Every structure is written in structure tokens, then in C-alpha cells.
Amino acid sequence: MKRRVLLMLLGLALAAASQGPGLGLTPAALLRPGTGWPTYNGDYSGQRYSALHQITAANVHELALAWVSHPAARGARGESFASTSKATPLEVNGTLYFSAPDVAWAIDARTGRERWHYLYPPNDGHRNGSRGLGMLGNWLYLVTPDNHLVCLDARTGKPRWTVEIADVKLDYFSTTAPVIVKNHVIVGVGGDTLDNPAYIESRDPDTGELQWQFFTEPRPGQPGSETWPSADAMEHGGGMPWIPGTYDPALNLYYFGTGNPNPVYDGRSRVGDDLWTCSIVALNPDTGKMAWYFQASPHDTHDWDAVETPVLFNATVAGRPRKLLAQASRNGYFFVLDRTNGHHLVTAPFITTNWTRGIRPTGQPQPNPAKEPAPQGTLVVPAEGGGTNWHPPAYDPAAGLFYVNATQEYSIDYRTALGKGEGYAGRGEPVGGGQEFTLALAAADGHIAWRHNGGVGGLLATAGGVLFTGNGDGDLLALDPATGKTLWHTQAGATLGNGPMTYELDGRQYVVFGVGDALFAFYLPQA
Amino acid sequence: MPKRVLLCLGVVLVLAGAVAMAQQPDTQYHPGPKLDPAAVARGQKLFITNCSFCHAADATGASGPDLLRSPIVLRDQHGETIGVVVHAGRPGAGGGPSMPAFSSLTESQIGDIAEFLHSRVVAAADRFDYPITGVMTGNAAAGAAYFNGAGKCSTCHTVSDTAPGTMISLAGIAGRFTPPNLLKRIAYPAPARGAIDETAAETVKVTLPSGATVSGVLIHQGEFHVVLRDADGWQRTFTLGPGVQVAVHDPLAFHKQQIGKYSDAELHNLLAYLETLK
Structure with a gap:
């Protein structure tokens, strides 16, 4: 009996090994997405710019509903896709793959009908969200609220293996979408409730085995440790890298942002810049070794993670063609860097801010100590949620414009810890009356080319000359990327939760939005 | 057959568990069992007597380590891993002082100490329960001067009970809002809550x-x-x-413009002044 089971398992393993990807995802397709959407950002650049151009500024007003899908399964604690619809679906060979905390789905990209779903067992993890899946070959990769990386069979949703990436008992929780680079599955951890060290790591796509870890704080004696007062502060310094990064195959560099330092609202125990928290970091994805870093917020005390997608593009700046990286950061500043070496080219506020005393020659805003949170409260802009947050931005290479949904709001920031600061050690109290808007930022100098009131959710730029996003009233929008003028809108009944994405099947371009408990897909009526 | 029944029961139990969890509000931020307040109180007394000399009364560490950041404490549930260390003692980490064994503490006393430590972790983890206690630092006289002078508040607001014409009375406003909420409303009186909303x-x-x-x-x-x-x-x-x-x-257009102009001192002086209007 036992032997028969073993033989059967061996047979299955051989069958799996002998199969090619079939309708799976080849490594080549990850480099050239074509008509699909095989990664969180659509491709490695993070531009969320699709070459598809069937839907144009001239015909977008004809968009019709292709289907609506209500992903039905609920996570172990009852969360639906609705409560945390943060995932950007992948589209690979006619199937959409996406997730919510504890759940992964595969649905038919032509009809929205479910093919399968996978439910992770009940667990203690904090259910903040799930940003989506990574894919390679026939396999999908999901991180769970309690910090496990699960490999699923993309054909069936059956788990292949599960490994732990961080200990939920220490208050880590995970929300990222795994990023596949060559034979690396790259994941970062989250959770700044208590004072933990943060890291991203790489796992073997076949076995889940750890390949490398990169901690976002140096070890005592290493370069960067001089920006911390003690080994203890560094060991408990936070800096969670909770957003999927981007990758330049030619430079072989993986780029990602790191979160705020800990204790969050209390800088007294961590006097100094607190490297490499609130930073954009470039790593060699084969070794996990850092090539360079750029700190967006030295010594942050306002919970302004610099995790927002580092978007990669090439453009001519001051007469020179450059390989660039841009981030609209939660602290309210837009940064453009040379992505070969991290040297800064542009630092420009995209909202009104009041927390700095100027810009350092190296491009970092210099925090004003008078605007640190205090027991009596300090009036600060942006509020805790930041000038922008995790929602994916977009870049249109044709227009040379970077698009971001921004928020302008003040808050009163308190340091509540009077003794030793632990965890958040304070909080921001938004005063209300905030404004949301979509901004177009010129990549060359960061100036605001246009502003469209009401921007909420992520953004998608397309070669058809159409920019997709949503607003706080539950409208889905198509904007003119050059002017911000509304080209199309429809009321979806809830606000856009994720980044819109697009793909082409049977010669038709689909655009998919995650709204409330549903995915809405649109296309042009057949001629 | 019995095996299948067991399996069925297992499925039912798992489902029942899932439903129970779905209905339980996720109020405790730090994962772990719900706390027993009586055990926390007993544990705090024991902790202060036995442990606070090295770990500080709030367990954030002195010559001994910060126990809110201790993986042993964080992974413990009811004293099972904390108890091992308490009973056996520990050699000092990194040249620090070693911890003596506390062999006379009973299992139930260690359970209470563990419950106290877990309550400290939960308190550190849930920022929405952090008390705001230091908000009153302003000067009421300076606030009154700003109210009637540079701040131009008295253009639209009065502090007397009767407000002539379109004036809005702030009499008694300190009785309607906690100091942190009043401070927020001074910065920007967002509509939605409170007694003066209709006029806003x-x-x-x-x-x-x-x-x-x-x-x-x-x-x-x-x-x-x-x-x-x-x-x-x-x-x-x-x-x-x-x-x-x-x-x-x-009607709040002036407030929208003003928010970018306040200094922190002006806001706190105004708060001190309005707090006199109970």
C-alpha cells in the first residue's frame, strides 16, 4: 500500500518535471509581456504602461462591460476580496490570477468565471491586504497574513509547498506580491506594530529554499551603522519593504523601497538618519548584495514609508540620455534618480509639505526637528497616510509624464510614549478636509503638468493614449494623459481598490478594475 | 466507517471554528489569546516584586532586557516558555548581567506574570489605544490675544452665550470635545460631528x-x-x-486657508484659551 503511494507520487513528480510550461509562464515571457500582464506591475519596469492601443482616446467613450466577477470565496476570518481588494491580477494565457488575505483565485479572463480558488488555513496574521501573486512556469506564489510563502499549481490551485518567511508571533505580517527574477522568488515582510528588524529575501522557485536575505538595517560596524546611536536601536529599527519592487535586466539590479523606522513616532532612541529605512535600495538579485541606496526620508518620525513603486524608464535629461528611476514618495516629494548609481537628479514636492528645512545637496529633504511628533501634538502635512501611498503609479514614455494619485491633508502628530518608545509610540490624527487628486509630474524636473481632482486607486497608462484610474465617488475614469481631461467615466458603486490592468485576447483589449467585492472588465463593442 | 465519521466531524469542527472566528472582531492587534484582567493585575504585582529591578516596572528593560521585544515573551502563550527561563535563570547576553533562577515562583504565579507581560505587548502593539496625555501646554492669555487679534477668530466667533447675526458662539465648546479633538477642530473644524456643524x-x-x-x-x-x-x-x-x-x-473657506499658516504655539495657545470655555 505504502509502496503504491510512493510509486504514484514518484510518477506524479516525473510527470510534472517532464512537462513544459504549457499555458504557464516562461521566463522569456516575464521579460517581454506582449499582450498579457504576467507580473504585479505588468512588466519589470513598474511603469504600468501597456503597449496595447486598441482602446484609444477617440473610441474610449464606447467602452462596454465585458463581464463582472464577484470572487466568492472568503478567507479564514471571513475577509472577501472586497475588504482588501488591493491585488493587481496577473493575466497569463487567458486566466487571471489574484488574491486576498488567505485566498488565491484563478478566473477565466474572457468571462470572469472562476476556474479554482485556494483557501489558506486559519491563522493569526494581521489581514491588512494581499497585493497579488507571482508566477513562473506552472507555479504561482502567494504570501499569507502569517508570513508563509505558498507555491500553488496554476492549473488546479493545489499547494505544492509552503515555507515560513517570518514569525507571526513577533508581529510580522505579509501583504506583498512575490516578484520572480530568473530563479529567484523575492518577497519582503511587513509589520511595524512592534520593533522588529526588516528584510527582503529570495527563495528557490522549485523548493522554497532560502537563497539570501537583505536586512534594511546594517549590522554593527558596517557602513550605515554610524546613522544609528546603538546596536539595539538598529536591531529594532523596522524599515519593512512591503511593496513589490522593479528590475532592470541589463543592469541586473532589483529596486525596492523600505518602510519607516521604529519606534514609528518616537525618534529619541534612534537619533541619526536611520539607514536604510525610508530608502530606495538597489540589490543584485543573485546575491542580495546592495549596489546603492537613496534615502527619501532621513530619520522619519511620521510613518512615511518610502516603499512606493520605484518606476524605471529612460529619458533625456539636460541633453543626456539617462537610465532613470522615479518615486512619488509618501513624504510628499517626487524623486528622480540615475538608476545605475542612485545619484539624485530631481527632488520636488508634489503636494504642500511643512516638515522640512530645505533639501540636502544629495537630494534628501532635511527634516525639521520642530515638526517631530510631540506629546502636545504637532501640525504636520502630509497626514499619516502620506502625500501618496501604496497605490501603483504609472509612467507614459510617450508623454514623459509620471502619474500619481495624491492626497493633501494635515494631521496632528503625537508622540504618546513618555518613557521608552515601543512600537508606534504615537499616532497621527488627521484633521479632515483632505483633498485627493491625480497628478501628472514631468520626469525631467518634477513640475506638475496637470492636476485632476478626485484621483483614488492605482493608475494604468496605455499606448492608446488613455490613462485609467478612479475617484473617491466610485467613478472609474479614462483621462487624457497629456491634459488630464476626462475621456470616459462610469459609476462602479465603490472606489477603485487596486491598480487597473489590461490584456488582449482574441484580438480584443480588456481593461480590468478591482472595485469593492468585484472585478469589472471592459472592452470595445465588436465592430 | 468510523474514520469517515471522524473526518466528517473534523470538517464540521473546523467550519464551526471558522465561523466563530469570522464573528469575533479583530480588536486585539497582537496575535495571541485574549487576556484575563485579574491575572494581569496579579501578574503586575508579582512582576514588580520579583522582576522590575532588572526589567523596569513597565518591562521595557533596565540592566536586563526589554521584555516587550523578547522573542521568548512574544512566542509564549501562558507562561510555558517564560517559565523555563524564570525557573532556570540565564547567563548574561553580550557580557550583561546573568539572570538568577526564581525557583520558588509557582506555575500559576508564572502564568500571571506572563499574562502581565502579554498585556504590556498588547498595549504597545495597539496604537489606537495609546492615551494622549500631554496636549495642554499652551498659554490661555496668549490664546485670547490671538483669538481677538492676529488670528481674526473674533471676526466670525464669539465666546458669549448669545451670538449676534451670523456670528458663531464657542461658549461651552470645551465641554463638547476632548482636548485632542478640540485641537483638531481648531486646526480645521471638519463638518460631520459636534454641535456646531449645521452652521458649518x-x-x-x-x-x-x-x-x-x-x-x-x-x-x-x-x-x-x-x-x-x-x-x-x-x-x-x-x-x-x-x-x-x-x-x-x-463657511469654512477661511479655515482651509488658515491651516497652513498656524504655528504649533498658536494652536496650543488657542486650545488653552478655548479650554477655559467649559
Whole structure:
């Protein structure tokens, strides 16, 4: 009996090994997405710019509903896709793959009908969200609220293996979408409730085995440790890298942002810049070794993670063609860097801010100590949620414009810890009356080319000359990327939760939005 | 057969568990069992007597380590891993002092100490329960001077019980809001809550292509529609488009401009002054 089971398992393993990807995802397709959407950002650049151009500024007003899908399964604690619809679906060979905390789905990209779903067992993890899946070959990769990386069979949703990436008992929780680079599955951890060290790591796509870890704080004696007062502060310094990064195959560099330092609202125990928290970091994805870093917020005390997608593009700046990286950061500043070496080219506020005393020659805003949170409260802009947050931005290479949904709001920031600061050690109290808007930022100098009131959710730029996003009233929008003028809108009944994405099947371009408990897909009526 | 029944029961139990968990509000941020307040209180006394000399009364560490950051504490549930260390003692980490064994503490006493430590972790983990205690630092006299002078507050507000004309009385406002909430409202009195909201409501006049006008309280202003409540109490929606003009009057417009101009000292002085208006 036992032997028969073993033989059967061996047979299955051989069958799996002998199969090619079939309708799976080849490594080549990850480099050239074509008509699909095989990664969180659509491709490695993070531009969320699709070459598809069937839907144009001239015909977008004809968009019709292709289907609506209500992903039905609920996570172990009852969360639906609705409560945390943060995932950007992948589209690979006619199937959409996406997730919510504890759940992964595969649905038919032509009809929205479910093919399968996978439910992770009940667990203690904090259910903040799930940003989506990574894919390679026939396999999908999901991180769970309690910090496990699960490999699923993309054909069936059956788990292949599960490994732990961080200990939920220490208050880590995970929300990222795994990023596949060559034979690396790259994941970062989250959770700044208590004072933990943060890291991203790489796992073997076949076995889940750890390949490398990169901690976002140096070890005592290493370069960067001089920006911390003690080994203890560094060991408990936070800096969670909770957003999927981007990758330049030619430079072989993986780029990602790191979160705020800990204790969050209390800088007294961590006097100094607190490297490499609130930073954009470039790593060699084969070794996990850092090539360079750029700190967006030295010594942050306002919970302004610099995790927002580092978007990669090439453009001519001051007469020179450059390989660039841009981030609209939660602290309210837009940064453009040379992505070969991290040297800064542009630092420009995209909202009104009041927390700095100027810009350092190296491009970092210099925090004003008078605007640190205090027991009596300090009036600060942006509020805790930041000038922008995790929602994916977009870049249109044709227009040379970077698009971001921004928020302008003040808050009163308190340091509540009077003794030793632990965890958040304070909080921001938004005063209300905030404004949301979509901004177009010129990549060359960061100036605001246009502003469209009401921007909420992520953004998608397309070669058809159409920019997709949503607003706080539950409208889905198509904007003119050059002017911000509304080209199309429809009321979806809830606000856009994720980044819109697009793909082409049977010669038709689909655009998919995650709204409330549903995915809405649109296309042009057949001629 | 019995195996299948067991399996069935197992499935039912798992499902029942899932339903129970779904209904349980996720109020405790740090994962772990719910705390027993009586055990926390007993544990705190024991902790202060036995442990606070090295770990500080709030367990954040002194010559001994910060126990809120201790993986042993964080992975413990009811004293099972904490107890091992307490009973056996530990050699000092990194040249620090070693911990003696506390062999006379009973299992139940260690369980209570563990419960106290877990309550400290939960308190550190849930920022929405952090008390705001240091807000009152301003000077009331300076606040009154700002109110009647540079701040121009007295242009629209009075502190007497009766407010003439369109003036808005702030008499008794300190009795309606906690100091942190009053501070927020000084920075920007966002509509929605509190007794003075009706006067803060935005009004709107919509002019239609025919030239007819409809006015009321602004309910919603979106990119494509405007919604108002008319004098009879009916909500009316107008689709925006060519020839439709919308004029919004925002009584808080001054506050919106002012928020970027306050210094922290001015806000706290105003708070101190308004706190005298109980």
C-alpha cells in the first residue's frame, strides 16, 4: 500500500518535471509581456504602461462591460476580496490570477468565471491586504497574513509547498506580491506594530529554499551603522519593504523601497538618519548584495514609508540620455534618480509639505526637528497616510509624464510614549478636509503638468493614449494623459481598490478594475 | 466507517471554528489569546516584586532586557516558555548581567506574570489605544490675544452665550470635545460631528441652462453630479454639463486657508484659551 503511494507520487513528480510550461509562464515571457500582464506591475519596469492601443482616446467613450466577477470565496476570518481588494491580477494565457488575505483565485479572463480558488488555513496574521501573486512556469506564489510563502499549481490551485518567511508571533505580517527574477522568488515582510528588524529575501522557485536575505538595517560596524546611536536601536529599527519592487535586466539590479523606522513616532532612541529605512535600495538579485541606496526620508518620525513603486524608464535629461528611476514618495516629494548609481537628479514636492528645512545637496529633504511628533501634538502635512501611498503609479514614455494619485491633508502628530518608545509610540490624527487628486509630474524636473481632482486607486497608462484610474465617488475614469481631461467615466458603486490592468485576447483589449467585492472588465463593442 | 465519521466531524469542527472566528472582531492587534484582567493585575504585582529591578516596572528593560521585544515573551502563550527561563535563570547576553533562577515562583504565579507581560505587548502593539496625555501646554492669555487679534477668530466667533447675526458662539465648546479633538477642530473644524456643524454646512446654488436656480445645503459634489438638500428637505441631483453653473459657499473657506499658516504655539495657545470655555 505504502509502496503504491510512493510509486504514484514518484510518477506524479516525473510527470510534472517532464512537462513544459504549457499555458504557464516562461521566463522569456516575464521579460517581454506582449499582450498579457504576467507580473504585479505588468512588466519589470513598474511603469504600468501597456503597449496595447486598441482602446484609444477617440473610441474610449464606447467602452462596454465585458463581464463582472464577484470572487466568492472568503478567507479564514471571513475577509472577501472586497475588504482588501488591493491585488493587481496577473493575466497569463487567458486566466487571471489574484488574491486576498488567505485566498488565491484563478478566473477565466474572457468571462470572469472562476476556474479554482485556494483557501489558506486559519491563522493569526494581521489581514491588512494581499497585493497579488507571482508566477513562473506552472507555479504561482502567494504570501499569507502569517508570513508563509505558498507555491500553488496554476492549473488546479493545489499547494505544492509552503515555507515560513517570518514569525507571526513577533508581529510580522505579509501583504506583498512575490516578484520572480530568473530563479529567484523575492518577497519582503511587513509589520511595524512592534520593533522588529526588516528584510527582503529570495527563495528557490522549485523548493522554497532560502537563497539570501537583505536586512534594511546594517549590522554593527558596517557602513550605515554610524546613522544609528546603538546596536539595539538598529536591531529594532523596522524599515519593512512591503511593496513589490522593479528590475532592470541589463543592469541586473532589483529596486525596492523600505518602510519607516521604529519606534514609528518616537525618534529619541534612534537619533541619526536611520539607514536604510525610508530608502530606495538597489540589490543584485543573485546575491542580495546592495549596489546603492537613496534615502527619501532621513530619520522619519511620521510613518512615511518610502516603499512606493520605484518606476524605471529612460529619458533625456539636460541633453543626456539617462537610465532613470522615479518615486512619488509618501513624504510628499517626487524623486528622480540615475538608476545605475542612485545619484539624485530631481527632488520636488508634489503636494504642500511643512516638515522640512530645505533639501540636502544629495537630494534628501532635511527634516525639521520642530515638526517631530510631540506629546502636545504637532501640525504636520502630509497626514499619516502620506502625500501618496501604496497605490501603483504609472509612467507614459510617450508623454514623459509620471502619474500619481495624491492626497493633501494635515494631521496632528503625537508622540504618546513618555518613557521608552515601543512600537508606534504615537499616532497621527488627521484633521479632515483632505483633498485627493491625480497628478501628472514631468520626469525631467518634477513640475506638475496637470492636476485632476478626485484621483483614488492605482493608475494604468496605455499606448492608446488613455490613462485609467478612479475617484473617491466610485467613478472609474479614462483621462487624457497629456491634459488630464476626462475621456470616459462610469459609476462602479465603490472606489477603485487596486491598480487597473489590461490584456488582449482574441484580438480584443480588456481593461480590468478591482472595485469593492468585484472585478469589472471592459472592452470595445465588436465592430 | 468510523474514520469517515471522524473526518466528517473534523470538517464540521473546523467550519464551526471558522465561523466563530469570522464573528469575533479583530480588536486585539497582537496575535495571541485574549487576556484575563485579574491575572494581569496579579501578574503586575508579582512582576514588580520579583522582576522590575532588572526589567523596569513597565518591562521595557533596565540592566536586563526589554521584555516587550523578547522573542521568548512574544512566542509564549501562558507562561510555558517564560517559565523555563524564570525557573532556570540565564547567563548574561553580550557580557550583561546573568539572570538568577526564581525557583520558588509557582506555575500559576508564572502564568500571571506572563499574562502581565502579554498585556504590556498588547498595549504597545495597539496604537489606537495609546492615551494622549500631554496636549495642554499652551498659554490661555496668549490664546485670547490671538483669538481677538492676529488670528481674526473674533471676526466670525464669539465666546458669549448669545451670538449676534451670523456670528458663531464657542461658549461651552470645551465641554463638547476632548482636548485632542478640540485641537483638531481648531486646526480645521471638519463638518460631520459636534454641535456646531449645521452652521458649518456648505451651501450651493445651481443655475440651470434655462436660467432657473435651485439652492440648498450641499450634500455631495462630484465630477459629474452635484447633490443638494432643498428648503423642503428633498435631496435633488443635477447632472453637470454645458450651461449648468454651480456656486458653492463654504463657511469654512477661511479655515482651509488658515491651516497652513498656524504655528504649533498658536494652536496650543488657542486650545488653552478655548479650554477655559467649559
